[in-house]
Amino acid sequence: MSKKILLSGIQPSGKAHIGNYFGLMKRMVEMQDEYQCYFFIADYHALNTIQDKDVLRQNIIDIVLDYCAIGFDPKKSIIFKQSDVSAHTELAWIFDTITTMPYLQRAHAYKAAEDAGREITVGVFNYPMLMAADILLYDTEVVPTGQDQKQHVEYARDTAEKFNRVYKSDVFVLPESKIIEELAVVPGIDGRKMSKSYGNTIPLFAEDYEIEKAVMSIVTDSSGERPENVYAIHALIKPKAELDALYEEHKGKYKVLKEALAQDMKDFIRPMRERRKKLADDTDFVLDILKEGGERAKQKAEKKMEEVREVIGVKLY
Numbered sequence: 001m002s003k004k005i006l007l008s009g010i011q012p013s014g015k016a017h018i019g020n021y022f023g024l025m026k027r028m029v030e031m032q033d034e035y036q037c038y039f040f041i042a043d044y045h046a047l048n049t050i051q052d053k054d055v056l057r058q059n060i061i062d063i064v065l066d067y068c069a070i071g072f073d074p075k076k077s078i079i080f081k082q083s084d085v086s087a088h089t090e091l092a093w094i095f096d097t098i099t100t101m102p103y104l105q106r107a108h109a110y111k112a113a114e115d116a117g118r119e120i121t122v123g124v125f126n127y128p129m130l131m132a133a134d135i136l137l138y139d140t141e142v143v144p145t146g147q148d149q150k151q152h153v154e155y156a157r158d159t160a161e162k163f164n165r166v167y168k169s170d171v172f173v174l175p176e177s178k179i180i181e182e183l184a185v186v187p188g189i190d191g192r193k194m195s196k197s198y199g200n201t202i203p204l205f206a207e208d209y210e211i212e213k214a215v216m217s218i219v220t221d222s223s224g225e226r227p228e229n230v231y232a233i234h235a236l237i238k239p240k241a242e243l244d245a246l247y248e249e250h251k252g253k254y255k256v257l258k259e260a261l262a263q264d265m266k267d268f269i270r271p272m273r274e275r276r277k278k279l280a281d282d283t284d285f286v287l288d289i290l291k292e293g294g295e296r297a298k299q300k301a302e303k304k305m306e307e308v309r310e311v312i313g314v315k316l317y
């Protein structure tokens, strides 16, 4: 029996942190055997926020290194960048022509930008249609995401339905979002959600001194005996029974507990960091992975586009 198709994308927007790792990256690696995985770098989406050639280029390479270092296998799965498969933007245009403005105005991301009084580019407004194309080109059945992306997957599903209805066809498979719920949001060192945009992260490939610095500056409140923010991060990497025994033994001793977390975090990160450094010595290796993945993705996407062109009436030969 063929495997279900799973697809996920990530914007090349900066250094990965342990929130990204436990929220998405680790899951992607684990799901590689069960699903046929497509994983792509959403570099055209990122143009909405990054307009610096060197930064974008480096961020793209970094993601490939990150994923390979944590065990993502480009032989089993397909890793590529969006800009290598022009069908993504082509299909987004076709979706634009069956999508109304009021429908896109209901998108959370658009509303948030509007409420914040930000100037909104057409690219941001149209984001859900490019994302729908990303998903629908590959007959994706499952899209693993955080809660924040659920609405976007619903947009993709609605768009697939609408296209199939308008063109009386069954070109598109309806995708489901697989919300990764078992895992609570990973808190940052200030107790808010860990996020690049808050500057409260523990980078996934941090050097030992960076880990120490980040862990020692975790905000603790002095009301209880257990430093909750320290405990929550520690729980990601230590089995509960050991963790509870440790926090019981050192009740109220925040410094000791932070030192224990720093040590465990260093042991956890070191092997991945070392693997990543080795891979980073060979940039050609990264480029080859992307090129090959791009070719494989293009083949699949192009087949779908041929079906699309046929049913909309532009395929004449």
Ligand code: ADP
Pocket (backbone or CB within 6 Å): 010, 011, 013, 019, 020, 021, 022, 023, 024, 145, 146, 147, 148, 184, 185, 186, 187, 188, 193, 194, 195, 196, 197
């Ligand atoms: P950031 O907020 O740092 O910019 P992104 O929005 O790029 O992170 O997130 C990339 C992926 O990592 C998404 O799937 C998101 O759900 C997941 N993720 C990000 N931060 C966290 C967190 N603190 N806890 C759990 N998952 C997270």
Ligand code: TRP
Pocket (backbone or CB within 6 Å): 007, 008, 009, 010, 011, 042, 045, 130, 131, 134, 135, 143, 145, 149, 152
């Ligand atoms: N919107 C996602 C994010 O900001 C990235 C993304 C783009 C994506 N296209 C996708 C995720 C398709 C899943 C499927 O994190």
